[in-house]
Amino acid sequence: MLARRISLALCAVTALSHAQTVEEPIPLLREAVELARTAPSWRVEGILTRQVNGQTTETRFQIAARPPNQARYEVVAGGEPLLRVCDGTAQWNYFPQRK
Numbered sequence: 001m002l003a004r005r006i007s008l009a010l011c012a013v014t015a016l017s018h019a020q021t022v023e024e025p026i027p028l029l030r031e032a033v034e035l036a037r038t039a040p041s042w043r044v045e046g047i048l049t050r051q052v053n054g055q056t057t058e059t060r061f062q063i064a065a066r067p068p069n070q071a072r073y074e075v076v077a078g079g080e081p082l083l084r085v086c087d088g089t090a091q092w093n094y095f096p097q098r099k
Contacts, residue, residue, distance in 0.1 A: 041066040 043064045050057050057098040060077040061097050069088035075081055 039067075 001012045046058045065071040071086045073084040
């Protein structure tokens, strides 16, 4: 349920940012940050869009985290696929295409 509220908050921020002034989404962003900070765990999926020298690239990613320091980050499409896992003490990177 909490992940759904965070997802809805992030979707709402995205929608509002295109039609509203910059200041109106701030309370919604603060709520999303507080939910993420106090949640026992959370998961985010998204697309990172970059434009460099007129060329646009999109990279799909997934992030899952569990406080205090456990996380999983995965680039699932675009760019070079990557899986990064942190257990709170160490971090491991796995690049499937480099097998």
